[in-house]
Structures are given as structure tokens and as C-alpha cells.
Amino acid sequence: MYRLLIVDDLPIIVQSMVQFFEDLHREDLEILSAVSAFETLHLMKSNKVDIVISDIKMPGMSGLEMLKQIKDHWPRCKVILLTSYSDFKYSKDAISLGAFDYILKTEDDEKIVESVDKAIRSLNEEFERDELYAKTKEQLRESLPNMQRAYLGDILRGKQVSAEIRKNQFDLLQIPLDPSKPVFVTIGRIDGQTGDNLEPEEIQSIYLVQHVFEEYAPNLFRYFAIPNEPSKCIWLIQQVESGTESDTLSETFPDLLLGIFENVQNTCRNLFQITLSILIGRKPVIWRDIAPKYDDLCLELGWGLGVNREILVTDDELADRAGSSDADFSEEGEEERPRFERLNRLTDYLENNQRWLFFQTFEEYLDVSFDNKTAVYYRLGYLHGLASTLVYYISKTNRRAIARELYDPKRIYTAIDSESASEIKSRFTEAALYIFDCIEKERREQSHGVIEKIHDYVEHNLMNDVSLKTLAERANFNSSYLSRLYKQMTGRGLREYVLDLKLERAQFMLLESDMKVQDIAQAVGYQSSLAFIRFFKSQVQMTPQEYREVKKSMEKRS
DSSP states (O other): OEEEEEEOSOHHHHHHHHHHHHHTTOTTEEEEEESSHHHHHHHHHHSOOOEEEEESOOSSSOHHHHHHHHHHHOTTOEEEEEEOGGGTTHHHHHHHTTOSEEEETTSOHHHHHHHHHHHHHHHHHHHHHSHHHHHHHHHHHHHHHHHHHHHHHHHHTTOOOOHHHHHHHHHHHTOSSOTTSOBEEEEEEETTOOSSSOOHHHHHHHHHHHHHHHHHOOTTEEEEEEEEETTEEEEEEEEOOOTTSOSSOOTTHHHHHHHHHHHHHHHHHHHHOOOEEEEEOSSOBOGGGHHHHHHHHHHHHHHTSTTOSSOEEEHHHHHHHHGGGTHHHHTTTGGGOOOTHHHHHHHHHHHTTOHHHHHHHHHHHHHHHTOTTSOHHHHHHHHHHHHHHHHHHHHHHHHHOOSSOOOOTHHHHHHHHHSOHHHHHHHHHHHHHHHHHHHHHHHHHHHHHHHHHHHHHHHHOTTSOOOHHHHHHHHTSOHHHHHHHHHHHHSSOHHHHHHHHHHHHHHHHHHHOOOOHHHHHHHTTOSOHHHHHHHHHHHHSSOHHHHHHHHHHHHHHO
């Protein structure tokens, strides 16, 4: 949406032109007005104005003087000057000072609209090619590392895409890994940090560890580091192979990683007093299996290394240390261990009110939970994890509930212990639906409250300023957002509602009172009776006086 400012020292002309543009129902324009060059410059200090339509001759400061100040301070603003034949000698000066266009006052309204549309096209073209575009690209470049980490973080949480899409996304985000080759997954933990109430120096520690690793990383491999928490980091590492080497990764590569991370540990300890534990996945994994590998390493890091400090091992060494204890469980659903990336996605979908995506993942989650190959202890992990998530959001919705029955979260936990698989699914589904219904109901109530507030204000202030800008300020919203919200909630534009109400009020006054047309015009917000007559005739194909006479004549005959 662009802001159009109309300037003239005669209020009746300003009002007439404002009304003309509002009658066009232009959703891409917000109309502002001013009655002097000084008011214009003051208004532009607190409002971004894209296009100005101004008379050249005004007392105090002329349109040309105002144009010069506008171009000095707001060079992107497009200024359209209105001139008479006697002012035509000023047109050359106007163009030299940076005026976008000048229009003779004798020309029709369509010429003004055409000039405004041309200004909008020019603004759009400039955005694509000028320094603003270059600045945006620079900001994109600066944000690229965060976008890379976010995308790879999604992969760690189980996001699955085709090989072709993954390649395109790697190219787009300039991720320095080969999307077609497997990767070694390594996870590091700064010992002693819990992630709660950390000092700024402690939060920066993981980035310091990353920099130390970069110093020791040879040209033999490519990698990408992802800070996972204030105390953890994940490295995705690939060996760089020459053309004469096999496509399979060398079996000695994990030993090289052990040596590098030993140097990292020593440097962090000796120079920065940071103790670091490292767990290296000894075997490379393909991209679709990264999330399960990441889950496994997190579990091992928490359990296998949880009572130790500054450990440096590979995951197969931990498996050897565990001995036969894991073997007892390997036949009972080892490949169906809890994959909590689905639970993370479910949480995101609840946060963002994405009902369809939630229930799609929700079904997958429960199907795995009750699969015959899933061990009982893993199934309980799944169900209690989901139950905790649902209970948390039910507690939030219960606290915000107004005049509705609250949901008892105990019903979720008791279902796990006492009901069959189908009954558990039904109870969990019931709870999820309750959450989404509460979110949707609250959003609708809030939106309807805004609409009611707008309607109440317009109905009681129709004779005053009821422009989009004023209504947005009353609702404490951005004007563009309010315009979209109103149309989404009511099915029509906000300006359309205001104009319909003005027409309805005017028709009532014409038939039910003896008020003069000029007084009716002011009562519905028109300072100029000519502007009111033009608006009325465009809606009913009759002037107000003709409408009054025709309707009263019809009443007499009936």
C-alpha cells in the first residue's frame, strides 16, 4: 500500500480530491491531506509518504519551494504538481527541481489517476533496481548463516524432502555440503552448562568452540556447524575426495576426526577454560537418516557421557562399553526408538495454529507409537511426550478461557494407563481439537471485537474524519493490516463499508428530514456539497435533490 498526500490551501478542494480517490475504492492507496506546505513537511516527518499531489501557488510557501525540501529530505517521494495556464511557466522549474509530473487544472480527473498510477509503477521499478534492492540483498547475505542453520536444523528434526529439492535448497542457501553424499554427525557439549540463566560469556562459549574447530579443520573435509543450545553444537562433516579415490568414505576418517577434536578440546581447556565433551558418529549417514542419528547421539550424550566430563569418543566405542545390555533390546523395536523431531514439529504446528499439518503429523506419531515393532518402553516415551505437550497447551488455553467449559488435563494422562490404543488416540485427538478450537475462537473474538469497535466509531463520527489512517489509529493497528483484516472478516473493503454507510445515512436524511443538501453533505463527512453530489450520483444515478423528489413522488402515488 502506498500513501498519497493531497495538498492545497483551499480545504474544499482538498476534501473534494480526497473524496474522489476514496470513491475509487483503491486498496493500494492510503489517502492523507494537508492545507499548506508547512503542514505537509511536518506530516512527512512522522509518516512515510510516497506520492504528493500539490497546487503550485500556495501562501507562505509555494509548491515549488515545498518540492525542493521534499526532494532534499525524501528523494524517493513522487511529487505531482497541479498548474493553471498562468502557472505554466513554472513547469520547467518544477521538472528541474525533481517533480514527477505536472497536470493542468483544466484536465479531467482521469489524468490525475493516470499520473498517480504512473508514479506507483515508477516506485515499483525503483524498488527492484535501486540501492534499496541492493541493501536488501546485503541484508539477505548477512542473514544467510542463520537461514542455513535454520534449514539444517529442520533436517536434524526430521524434515524430509526429495534429493532434487534438497540440492536446489543447498544451492539457494549456499550450504557448503554436498547434498548427494553422506555425512558424519558429531555432537559436542560444553560440560557444566545447563542452558538456563547463562551469562553472556557462557552463551558465547559455543561460538568460541566453533572458531577453535575452524582453526584445526583441514582442507580434507567440508563441514557446517549448528549451535543447538547455549551448551551444544552439531557438526555435519564430509570428506573431500580426489578424483582417484573411491566414492566410499575412508574407514580411517573417524580417526582423523578424533585427532582434530582432541586438539580442539586441549585448546579450549588451556586457553579458554572450557571443558568440552565430543561424541563422533563413526559411520556416515545419508541425509534422510540424519535425524535418527542425531537422536541417538543426543541420547548417548545425555546417558553415556552424562556423569563424565571432557569425554572424546565415537558412538561405537560407547556401544562396546555398554556390552550386552543393549543387545537385550535390539530385537524388540531397536529401529523404532522415539524420534522426537515429530514432537517438535507438532509443537510448532500448535504454536502457529496449523491444524491440518498438526493432525497429519499427529497420525504418523501415533501410528509409530502403537506399531507392533515399537518396544513398550519406547511407546510410553512417545505417549508421555505427546501428553506433556498437550497438557501444556491446554493449561494455556484454560487460563485464557472466558465463559466456557474448561478441559481437565488429567484425562490425558489417565488415558495412557487405562485405555486401549483406539481410546488413547480418541482422547488425544479430543484434547488437540479442544486446543485448536480455543485458539480459533479467541482469534475470531479478538477480530470481531476490532470490527465492532470500528463500526461503532464510524457510525458515531460519520461527519468527522473516518479515513483508513484514523480508523487504524483508533484500533492500534497498521493501516494495511486493518484493511486486510476487515476484508477477511467481513468480505468487503473498509472504505466500501464507510461509503455504503454514508450513502445509507444520506438517503435516510433526504427522505425523513427537510435538511438542505449542503447540510446533509456535512453530516455525512463532505465539506463540499459538489463532492457529495458527485458521490451520490455515482451510486444511485441521480442527484440528491432528484432522489428526494422521485422518492417522495412515489410515496404520494402509493
